[in-house]
Amino acid sequence: xxxxxxxxxxxxxxxxxxxxxxxxxxxxxxxxxxxxxxxxxxxxxxxxxxxxxxxxxxxxxxxxxxxxxxxxxxxxxxxxxxxxxxxxxxxxxxxxxxxxxxxxxxxxxxxxxxx
Amino acid sequence: xxxxxxxxxxxxxxxxxxxxxxxxxxxxxxxxxxxxxxxxxxxxxxxxxxxxxxxxxxxxxxxxxxxxxxxxxxxxxxxxxxxxxxxxxxxxxxxxxxxxxxxxxxxxxxx
Numbered sequence: 405x406x407x408x409x410x411x412x413x414x415x416x417x418x419x420x421x422x423x424x425x426x427x428x429x430x431x432x433x434x435x436x437x438x439x440x441x442x443x444x445x446x447x448x449x450x451x452x453x454x455x456x457x458x459x460x461x462x463x464x465x466x467x468x469x470x471x472x473x474x475x476x477x478x479x480x481x482x483x484x485x486x487x488x489x490x491x492x493x494x495x496x497x498x499x500x501x502x503x504x505x506x507x508x509x510x511x512x513x514x515x516x517x518x519x
Numbered sequence: 520x521x522x523x524x525x526x527x528x529x530x531x532x533x534x535x536x537x538x539x540x541x542x543x544x545x546x547x548x549x550x551x552x553x554x555x556x557x558x559x560x561x562x563x564x565x566x567x568x569x570x571x572x573x574x575x576x577x578x579x580x581x582x583x584x585x586x587x588x589x590x591x592x593x594x595x596x597x598x599x600x601x602x603x604x605x606x607x608x609x610x611x612x613x614x615x616x617x618x619x620x621x622x623x624x625x626x627x628x629x630x
Binding site: 408435437439446447449452459460495497501505506507508509510513515 | 523525550552554559560561562563564567569607609611616617618619620621622623
């Protein structure tokens with residue numbers, strides 16, 4: 405079974421520039437998550453999709469961050485304009501809920517450095 | 520997340536020693552997950568606990584859930600360098616399968 409694919413793995417931009425991250429979840433997984441992990445901290449949930457609908461985006465800074473999941477498969481997370489504090493690893497995860505369990509499968513992450 | 524507190528923040532142990540990592544929730548736990556993360560990589564699922572008193576083991580790692588205390592512990596027996604990494608607990612605190620994570624415990628194993 406193929407894992408969760410993310411790209412790019414690394415991105416360096418200057419503040420006020422824009423960036424986009426792409427995620428391809430495991431085939432058949434209805435739920436997709438984007439997390440932000442700042443160095444030394446645990447992952448922080450930004451947005452949760454169920455198929456192509458948003459379940460929770462309460463922690464997404466909507467003035468600069470946007471995310472979409474067209475056709476309920478791939479997803480894109482965009483930041484525009486970027487700030488220094490956006491430097492982090494952006495993790496994508498997907499899951500298929502069963503038996504009350506929600507085990508997440510994570511991608512390797514996209515590391516963003518904002519200069 | 521402050522809703523999930525992990526302790527200790529970091530841990531250095533000699534190879535072969537046992538160790539315990541704790542995770543305490545400020546809310547009722549609907550499910551408690553343990554993941555491991557190596558530097559520069561994503562999280563890998565280790566175990567899930569759903570019921571109070573439940574205990575699961577995988578190789579030399581054992582996790583327990585104390586539902587009344589809203590707490591879980593992860594115990595590693597006879598640690599090895601391969602155990603080094605960041606251990607994170609995650610939970611679906613409000614239902615709806617919205618998984619949040621603690622800050623993680625960074626484990627270093629000295630050979």
